[in-house]
Amino acid sequence: MLKDIFGKKKRYATIPGEQAKQDIPEGLMIKCQSCHKIYYRKEMHKNLGVCPNCDFHHQLNAWERIDSLFDEGTFVEWDKNLISNNPLGFPGYEEKLEKDRKKTGLNEGVVTGTGLIEGERVAFSVMDAGFRMGSMGSVVGEKIARAIERAREEALPYIIFTASGGARMQEGVLSLMQMSKTSIALKRHSEAGNLIISVMTHPTTGGVTASFASLGDYNFAEPRALIGFAGRRIIEQTTRERLPDDFQTAEFLLKHGQLDQVIHRHQMKQTLGTLLKLHRKGASQL
Amino acid sequence: MKHVLEFERPIVHLKEKIAELKEITKDSEIDLDNEIKTLERKLACLEDDVYGHLKPWERVQVARHPERPTTLDYIKYLFTDFMEFHGDRRFGDDAAIVTGIAFYKDRPVTIIGHQRGKNTKENIRRNFGMPHPEGYRKALRHMKQAEKFNRPVICFIDTKGADPGKGSEERGQSEAIARNLMEMGGLKVPIICIVIGEGGSGGALALGVGDKIYMLENSTYSVISPEGAAALLWKDANLAQRAAETMKITAHDLKELAVIDEIIPEPKGGAHRHIEEQAKAIDQVIESSLKELQSLSVEELLEKRWEKYKTIGDYDIKED
Numbered sequence: 001m002l003k004d005i006f007g008k009k010k011r012y013a014t015i016p017g018e019q020a021k022q023d024i025p026e027g028l029m030i031k032c033q034s035c036h037k038i039y040y041r042k043e044m045h046k047n048l049g050v051c052p053n054c055d056f057h058h059q060l061n062a063w064e065r066i067d068s069l070f071d072e073g074t075f076v077e078w079d080k081n082l083i084s085n086n087p088l089g090f091p092g093y094e095e096k097l098e099k100d101r102k103k104t105g106l107n108e109g110v111v112t113g114t115g116l117i118e119g120e121r122v123a124f125s126v127m128d129a130g131f132r133m134g135s136m137g138s139v140v141g142e143k144i145a146r147a148i149e150r151a152r153e154e155a156l157p158y159i160i161f162t163a164s165g166g167a168r169m170q171e172g173v174l175s176l177m178q179m180s181k182t183s184i185a186l187k188r189h190s191e192a193g194n195l196i197i198s199v200m201t202h203p204t205t206g207g208v209t210a211s212f213a214s215l216g217d218y219n220f221a222e223p224r225a226l227i228g229f230a231g232r233r234i235i236e237q238t239t240r241e242r243l244p245d246d247f248q249t250a251e252f253l254l255k256h257g258q259l260d261q262v263i264h265r266h267q268m269k270q271t272l273g274t275l276l277k278l279h280r281k282g283a284s285q286l
Numbered sequence: 287m288k289h290v291l292e293f294e295r296p297i298v299h300l301k302e303k304i305a306e307l308k309e310i311t312k313d314s315e316i317d318l319d320n321e322i323k324t325l326e327r328k329l330a331c332l333e334d335d336v337y338g339h340l341k342p343w344e345r346v347q348v349a350r351h352p353e354r355p356t357t358l359d360y361i362k363y364l365f366t367d368f369m370e371f372h373g374d375r376r377f378g379d380d381a382a383i384v385t386g387i388a389f390y391k392d393r394p395v396t397i398i399g400h401q402r403g404k405n406t407k408e409n410i411r412r413n414f415g416m417p418h419p420e421g422y423r424k425a426l427r428h429m430k431q432a433e434k435f436n437r438p439v440i441c442f443i444d445t446k447g448a449d450p451g452k453g454s455e456e457r458g459q460s461e462a463i464a465r466n467l468m469e470m471g472g473l474k475v476p477i478i479c480i481v482i483g484e485g486g487s488g489g490a491l492a493l494g495v496g497d498k499i500y501m502l503e504n505s506t507y508s509v510i511s512p513e514g515a516a517a518l519l520w521k522d523a524n525l526a527q528r529a530a531e532t533m534k535i536t537a538h539d540l541k542e543l544a545v546i547d548e549i550i551p552e553p554k555g556g557a558h559r560h561i562e563e564q565a566k567a568i569d570q571v572i573e574s575s576l577k578e579l580q581s582l583s584v585e586e587l588l589e590k591r592w593e594k595y596k597t598i599g600d601y602d603i604k605e606d
């Protein structure tokens with residue numbers, strides 16, 4: 001399931017060797033994963049990873065996402081130095097972590113911090129699907145829980161952008177328990193009257209969907225993002241049901257009442273900004 | 287013994303041999319008392335040896351034993367005047383989760399548990415103990431009611447996992463599980479969770495956020511089944527035995543990882559061998575934990591619950 005999501009498609013920021021063979025200067029051009037039209041990398045980047053031809057939303061890494069949302073120079077990162085241990089003594093896990101640290105320049109699969117979106121201060125977390133498929137281990141859970149706690153202490157709205165294959169297998173049940181840790185943190189934040197916004201991006205599955213991703217006062221998604229609890233193949237194998245083509249897409253979830261809105265990436269910053277203003281403390285007393 | 291597990295065969299053989307000798311002596315003058323006594327001593331040693339050192343995969347087998355007691359079995363022994371209530375008031379009634387109220391000794395409690403079947407027909411009716419969203423929402427409805435009437439909640443966990451299916455996805459399986467985690471995190475009455483069989487992933491956790499988490503000695507709690515882990519990690523479901531060890535899923539593993547409070551011992555050979563004895567062991571932890579939790583104010587209770595989950599995990603801080 002995880003491999004299904006991540007294995008086939010490379011992120012747009014990298015150029016597959018196959019393209020290089022077609023005489024495309026490495027790093028300069030990129031091919032849309034959906035319509036396969038080729039664009040200057042710069043052009044796609046300026047368009048926030050949205051294909052100018054077919055509107056496909058390519059994955060953004062954590063910092064690309066932050067750049068796309070925050071007022072320039074306002075984002076301050078929290079808990080950057082938390083790193084994973086190997087609690088189960090899982091063979092090869094440390095090497096895999098090291099490889100992904102080098103690949104992404106991140107210490108773990110989530111970046112947390114605070115900054116201004118359209119002038120409104122928020123506490124923020126964004127998952128990076130490039131790090132261990134965005135899976136949730138102890139560090140991901142801890143950083144998210146800490147960000148929520150800090151949001152509660154400072155009475156800030158909390159926004160999370162999810163992108164995750166689900167649990168971090170190599171951390172076993174400790175990974176599972178991060179679902180409860182983050183959910184209880186959100187409960188405390190919510191009880192204090194603070195805002196929670198979740199934006200699910202491609203892909204958001206498994207234990208992440210079944211915890212903080214679904215617990216916003218508002219749950220949003222990007223167009224065509226894959227969002228689900230169980231993997232499509234597992235469902236097909238166990239139930240032998242025919243699944244519709246749009247199964248587990250953002251649009252499918254919207255149709256079935258599981259989302260508040262599907263928001264185009266180009267409208268994301270502005271929409272969040274308006275929503276934040278509508279929830280500004282004391283706004284309803286004016 | 288109706289259902290014999292692979293590793294129990296030597297014990298069964300020996301038992302049959304003893305029975306045979308006893309049968310012979312019954313109808314004849316031959317005195318085999320000494321031989322029988324020797325074999326019985328050997329049997330006791332063998333049982334201690336096998337059941338005293340169960341490997342993770344063997345515990346998985348015990349946890350999945352077809353005769354292993356279920357939530358409804360334990361309810362009979364632990365509570366009186368049990369009344370089962372149905373439905374989530376939104377979509378339907380999910381037979382994979384039972385909910386109700388009863389007296390625990392003299393005080394009313396809310397009981398929520400996964401419910402497997404013990405035969406094919408019942409298993410189909412109960413979806414093999416794998417809840418749909420409406421099951422979790424029924425559970426949540428009863429938790430909220432417990433809060434209203436100030437009743438402690440006792441949860442029995444026994445599922446391979448939440449139902450994977452088209453309908454479950456359409457009706458928001460993720461949201462149903464997530465909502466329970468969140469609401470259980472803030473429920474203003476004591477919650478005691480006991481893993482009695484398999485604790486399969488998010489589907490188990492959705493009844494598993496509480497003030498005290500216990501596991502029966504041979505139960506398991508995991509992020510994915512050993513078969514699933516083997517398929518995912520090594521592309522071979524037959525390596526489940528190895529995965530059961532690597533993934534650290536036994537009660538002892540979870541105690542060591544500081545995820546659970548205590549292990550509840552099982553009768554020799556597993557809970558199915560002596561359900562009354564097993565119920566007594568469960569009764570002890572319910573009584574002691576209720577006593578402890580009831581002495582706390584709501585604020586203390588919730589703060590302690592948060593502290594408990596806050597500290598689960600293993601990480602380091604890298605120096606710059």
Ligand SMILES: [Zn+2]
Binds near residue numbers: 033034035036051056
């Ligand atoms: Zn395109």
